[in-house]
Amino acid sequence: MNPIVVVGSGMAGYTLARELRKASAEAPLLIITADDAINYSKPVLSNALSGGKLPEQIGMGDHAKMTEQLKASIMAHTQVLEIDKENKTLTLRTDAGIVTQPYAKLVLAVGASPIRIPIEGDGTSEVYAINSLIDYKTFHASLAQKKSKRVLLLGAGLIGCEFANDLLTTEHDVTVVDLAPRPLGRLLPQEVAIAFQKQLEAKGIRFELATTVKHIAHTDTGLSVTLANGQTFEVDIVLSAIGLKPNTELAHAAELAINRGIQVNQSLQTSHADIYAMGDCAEVEGHLLPYVMPLMQQARALAQTLTGNPSLVHYPAMPVSVKTPAAxxxxxxxxxxxxxxxxxxxxxxxxxxxxxxxxxxxxxxxxxxxxxxxxxxxxxxxxxxxxxxx
Missing domain, CATH: 3.30.390 (Enolase-like; domain 1)
Incomplete structure (x- = not known):
């Protein structure tokens, strides 16, 4: 019997796998991931510093542990090159070479990737983005090497503000830059955004808004950052958190319907009957919600559908707690x-x-x-x- 194949071992993929095991202890399950398959909670990354967690303490299970825990096959360091919808197979690049993998049902839980903006200068190597535990380890190691603690955060959205708060609580000097005139401009009406900004500023976070970073150059003492408005100041490291873009390339190549994300119906089914999508890459009936609670709702419903009990995802009212204790x-x-x-x-x-x-x-x-x-x-x-x- 061909397995249910889940592409992605992030929070979406592993949460679905757990729900699948609740629904069926025996259903053959294969998880394919391009990384090392370590299980961790991605939301922890934006407050790990204030929580005193070292990168090696964030992981909750390695490849072997997750294989045993989920009673699944897990292919780590494996890239999906192509989906053959008609023959229900995947073409994979593994350490051993190119192989073909059949599937009974396919779930794309491929997440989203950081949006990058073009920045000039020789200091762009000091611009980091955190979208995985591997990214966080790299940033954490670089941050620890700096003699001073001047951090520029590019992006005043939800994740940017969370990282700013986290860095502030560990005595870093934090400057946040964003094109928008207010922080969390897409989530908050102006009146609340102004009050939110004032509370964070009162704690020591500096905002440079309605502008962006144009140029970063190495100096003898750090990085010289020039903003589009002409202002220049020095920092030691830059963290980019300007947003995420759903990973739709694989679905696009397979000619699945795509809008802002991979389009799925309330059954999380794509435009092809045996292929599903969930998590940050999935646009569910027009809703693109890269948060934990929608993901949990998706995993519960999809696990039932994949094990023979067709179910629709249900979104109750789902408030989001922003991890900014300073405000x-x-x-x-x-x-x-x-x-x-x-x-x-x-x-x-x-x-x-x-x-x-x-x-x-x-x-x-x-x-x-x-x-x-x-x-x-x-x-x-x-x-x-x-x-x-x-």
């Missing part, structure tokens, strides 16, 4: 297509912002220790983002 923040943005009215309530230590249509709460933003306590109560009032048929 505690919970976000549940309204669906992008909704025309909502924002109402703001200022508190001594933050703000509550509610997005409504009529009397129905469609989303909310909670800033500060007092506001974030209302997370559960408000979540119950928000309709499902992706419901199940009646």
């Amino acid at each position: 505690p923040l919970v976000v549940l943005p309204p669906a992008p297509h909704l025309e909502v009215t924002w109402n703001f309530e200022e508190l001594e230590d933050g703000m509550i912002a509610k997005a409504t249509i009529g009397d129905v709460l469609q989303g909310f933003i909670l800033l500060g220790p007092t506001a974030t306590k209302q997370r559960m109560a408000l979540t119950k009032l928000v309709p499902d983002l992706l419901g199940l048929p009646a």
Whole structure:
């Protein structure tokens, strides 16, 4: 019997594998990954410094342990070159050469890759991006070698702000640069973004907004960074966190439907019947949500479908806790297509912002220790983002 093949051993791939084993102890399962197959929680990477975790302490299981734990075959350091939909086979590049692997069902859990912007200068070798434990090990090692602690963070989105907070708590001098006029500009209305920025600035994070990095050059004492607005200052290392782009190349070559991500229906099925996608690479009925809770919902539903119990993924209201203890923040943005009215309530230590249509709460933003306590109560009032048929 040909196996269920999962491409990717990140949080999506391994979470699906666990759910598959709950649904079936015997279903043949093969996981293919281009990296070393170490299991780790990717969200941990953006607060590992403040948690005192060394890179070698983040992994929760190596290739051998995961093979035993999941009762699966795992092919590490293996690249999928091609999907043959008609014959239901994969062409793989392994250490032993090119091989062909058949599948019964195929799941693409191939994640997303950091967006890079062009930067001039000989200092671009000191620009790092963290999208995996391997990336984090490289950044951590370089950071430890620096005599001073001046870090420039390129990107004031969710991950950028989390890394900025993490570096701040370990006594780094942090400057955040972004083209947007406010941090978290895609998630927060202006009123909350301003308050969020002020709270982080009060703790010591510096923002240079409405500009970007144009040039980085090595100097005798570090890196000279020139911004597009002409401002120049010195740092020791640059971390780029300007966003992620779903990895769709393999799906595109197989002529699967792609929009912002690999397009799937509520069964997580692509435009081809025996191929599915989940995690950061998947756009589910128009929703591209690179967060943990949607991933968990996807894994539970897809495991049932793959083991003979067709199931639809369900998205209840899923707030996101941003890991910025210097400015505690919970976000549940309204669906992008909704025309909502924002109402703001200022508190001594933050703000509550509610997005409504009529009397129905469609989303909310909670800033500060007092506001974030209302997370559960408000979540119950928000309709499902992706419901199940009646």
